[in-house]
Amino acid sequence: MWLPIDPRSPKPVYQQVVDAVKEAVAKGMLEPGDRMPAVRELASQLTINHNTVARAYQELERDRVIEVLRGRGTFIATSRPCPDRDARVRAVAARIRELLIEAHHLQMNEEELLELFQVTLREWRQERRQAQA
Amino acid sequence: MWLPIDPRSPKPVYQQVVDAVKEAVAKGMLEPGDRMPAVRELASQLTINHNTVARAYQELERDRVIEVLRGRGTFIATSRPCPDRDARVRAVAARIRELLIEAHHLQMNEEELLELFQVTLREWRQERRQAQA
Amino acid sequence: MWLPIDPRSPKPVYQQVVDAVKEAVAKGMLEPGDRMPAVRELASQLTINHNTVARAYQELERDRVIEVLRGRGTFIATSRPCPDRDARVRAVAARIRELLIEAHHLQMNEEELLELFQVTLREWRQERRQAQA
Amino acid sequence: MWLPIDPRSPKPVYQQVVDAVKEAVAKGMLEPGDRMPAVRELASQLTINHNTVARAYQELERDRVIEVLRGRGTFIATSRPCPDRDARVRAVAARIRELLIEAHHLQMNEEELLELFQVTLREWRQERRQAQA
DNA sequence: GTGGTCTAGACCACC
DNA sequence: GTGGTCTAGACCACC
Numbered sequence: 001m002w003l004p005i006d007p008r009s010p011k012p013v014y015q016q017v018v019d020a021v022k023e024a025v026a027k028g029m030l031e032p033g034d035r036m037p038a039v040r041e042l043a044s045q046l047t048i049n050h051n052t053v054a055r056a057y058q059e060l061e062r063d064r065v066i067e068v069l070r071g072r073g074t075f076i077a078t079s080r081p082c083p084d085r086d087a088r089v090r091a092v093a094a095r096i097r098e099l100l101i102e103a104h105h106l107q108m109n110e111e112e113l114l115e116l117f118q119v120t121l122r123e124w125r126q127e128r129r130q131a132q133a
Numbered sequence: 134m135w136l137p138i139d140p141r142s143p144k145p146v147y148q149q150v151v152d153a154v155k156e157a158v159a160k161g162m163l164e165p166g167d168r169m170p171a172v173r174e175l176a177s178q179l180t181i182n183h184n185t186v187a188r189a190y191q192e193l194e195r196d197r198v199i200e201v202l203r204g205r206g207t208f209i210a211t212s213r214p215c216p217d218r219d220a221r222v223r224a225v226a227a228r229i230r231e232l233l234i235e236a237h238h239l240q241m242n243e244e245e246l247l248e249l250f251q252v253t254l255r256e257w258r259q260e261r262r263q264a265q266a
Numbered sequence: 267m268w269l270p271i272d273p274r275s276p277k278p279v280y281q282q283v284v285d286a287v288k289e290a291v292a293k294g295m296l297e298p299g300d301r302m303p304a305v306r307e308l309a310s311q312l313t314i315n316h317n318t319v320a321r322a323y324q325e326l327e328r329d330r331v332i333e334v335l336r337g338r339g340t341f342i343a344t345s346r347p348c349p350d351r352d353a354r355v356r357a358v359a360a361r362i363r364e365l366l367i368e369a370h371h372l373q374m375n376e377e378e379l380l381e382l383f384q385v386t387l388r389e390w391r392q393e394r395r396q397a398q399a
Numbered sequence: 400m401w402l403p404i405d406p407r408s409p410k411p412v413y414q415q416v417v418d419a420v421k422e423a424v425a426k427g428m429l430e431p432g433d434r435m436p437a438v439r440e441l442a443s444q445l446t447i448n449h450n451t452v453a454r455a456y457q458e459l460e461r462d463r464v465i466e467v468l469r470g471r472g473t474f475i476a477t478s479r480p481c482p483d484r485d486a487r488v489r490a491v492a493a494r495i496r497e498l499l500i501e502a503h504h505l506q507m508n509e510e511e512l513l514e515l516f517q518v519t520l521r522e523w524r525q526e527r528r529q530a531q532a
Numbered sequence: 533g534t535g536g537t538c539t540a541g542a543c544c545a546c547c
Numbered sequence: 548g549t550g551g552t553c554t555a556g557a558c559c560a561c562c
Contacts, residue, residue, distance in 0.1 A: 095232060173535095292499065370424070438549080
C-alpha cells in the first residue's frame with residue numbers, strides 16, 4: 001500500500017497517514033472489509049517509524065474508520081454513524097468559517113468562494129469516478 | 134480589546150491571536166486605519182506574555198493584515214491584493230477537499246455539505262451585519 | 267522639497283531621508299551649494315518629526331553630503347574625497363558579496379547577475395539624464 | 400559548526416545566523432542533504448541562546464534554505480525555484496541601485512564600480528573553489 | 533511612548 | 548533524540 005507521505009511537511013507524519021487513509025476510503029479506493037497492512041509492514045513500505053503508524057491506526061480506530069480484530073488483523077470498518085457525529089459536524093462548520101475568513105483576506109467574495117467550492121466538488125467527483133474504475 | 138484565547142488549545146497562543154485578528158477584520162469589527170493596542174497592553178489584557186503578542190503582530194504584518202509604524206504604533210492595513218494570491222487560493226481549494234473527505238466519513242453527502250456551507254454562510258453574514266451595526 | 271518617505275517601511279524614517287538626499291545628489295537633482303530646507307521646514311513638508319530630520323542631517327553631515335554653516339543654513343557640500351573612503355569602498359564590496367549570495371539562492375548565475383547589473387546601470391543613467399534635463 | 404557571529408553588530412544575531420548559513424550554502428560549504436546541528440547544539444557552539452537559533456532556523460525554513468524533518472533534525476534543502484522569484488529579483492535590482500548611489504558619493508564612477516564588481520566576483524569564485532576543495 | 537531582540541529556563545509534541 | 552512554544556525580565560532603537 002502506498003500513501004503520499006512527506007516528512008518535510010509541517011503536518012505530523014501520523015496525521016498524514018490518518019488523512020491519507022480517510023481520503024482513500026472517501027474515494028472508494030478502500031472499501032469496508034478491506035484488510036489494512038500490519039503496522040510494521042506499512043511502516044516499512046512508507047519508510048517511517050512503526051510507532052508512527054501505530055499512532056495513526058489508533059486515531060483511525062477512534063474515528064471508526066478502521067476496526068482492529070485482535071489476532072486477526074485490521075480492516076476498513078463498515079461505516080456506521082459515529083456517536084459524536086454532532087460534534088464533528090460542528091467542527092466542519094467551524095472549518096467553513098475559517099474558509100470565509102481566509103477568503104476575505106484574499107479579497108475573494110462569497111460568490112467566488114461558493115464557485116471555488118463547486119469547482120472543487122466537480123473535480124472531486126471526477127477523481128472518485130476514476131479511482132473506482 | 135478582547136480576543137478569545139484558550140491556553141489549553143493545541144493551537145499555539147500566538148496563532149490564536151493571529152486568527153482572531155483576521156476574523157475581526159473579516160467581520161468588519163476592525164477596519165483599515167484602526168489602531169491596535171500596544172504589544173504590552175494587549176498582552177496584559179489577554180494575560181499572556183508580550184513576546185507572544187509581538188510574534189503574532191510580526192506574523193500579521195508579514196500577512197499584510199496590520200502595518201507597523203516604527204515608534205508610533207500598529208494599525209489595521211488598507212487591504213491590498215497580495216502577490217502570492219494564486220498560491221493561497223490553491224490552499225483554500227485544498228481545504229475544501231479536506232471538508233469533502235470529512236463529510237464522507239460523517240455520512241454527509243455532497244448536498245448536505247453544500248447546505249451546511251450555505252447555512253454557515255448565512256450565519257456569517259448575520260454576524261458581520263451585527264458587528265458593523 | 268519632496269522626498270519619498272514611507273512610514274510603513276521597515277527602514278527607519280531618518281535613514282529614508284538620508285538615502286533620498288543621497289540619491290537626489292547622485293542624480294544631479296541637488297547640486298553642490300544648493301540650500302537645504304531648515305530642519306523644521308522639511309519636517310513639516312514631509313509630515314514627520316523634526317527630531318527625525320535633525321538626525322538625518324547629522325548623518326548626512328558626517329558623510330560629508332551636506333555642510334552646516336552655523337547661522338546661515340545647510341547646503342549640499344562641494345564634494346571632496348572623504349577621509350574614510352577606503353572603509354566605505356570595502357563596505358561596497360561587502361554589499362556586492364551579499365548580492366552574490368542572494369543571486370545564488372535565486373538560482374541566478376554570475377552571468378545573469380552581471381547582466382542585471384548592466385541593465386540596472388543603463389536605467390540609472392537614463393533617470394539621471396531625465397532628472398538633469 | 401562555526402559561524403562568524405558578532406554580538407556587537409547592529410544586525411540582529413538571528414539574522415547573522417541566517418545570512419551566514421545562506422553564504423555557506425552559496426559557497427558550497429554546505430550541500431543539499433547535509434545535516435545541520437541541532438538547535439541547542441549550535442546555540443552552545445556559538446554561545447548564544449537556543450531561542451535565537453530556533454528563530455534563525457524558522458527563517459531559513461521559510462526561505463526554503465533548510466528543511467525540518469519533524470523529530471528527526473534539520474537539513475540543507477535541495478534548492479528549488481521559489482514562487483516569488485520575480486519579487487526577489489526586483490529586490491536585487493533595487494540593491495544594485497543603492498550601490499550606484501553609494502559609488503557616486505565615493506566619487507567612484509560607473510566604470511570603477513563595474514571593476515570593483517568584477518574583482519569581488521573573482522575573489523568570490525576563488526573562495527568557492529577553496530571551500531569545495 | 534512604540535515594537536524588536538535576547539537570555540534563561542520550562543514544558544510540550546513528535547519520531 | 549528533535550524542533551516549537553511560552554513566560555519573565557532585560558535592554559535597545561526609533562519616534
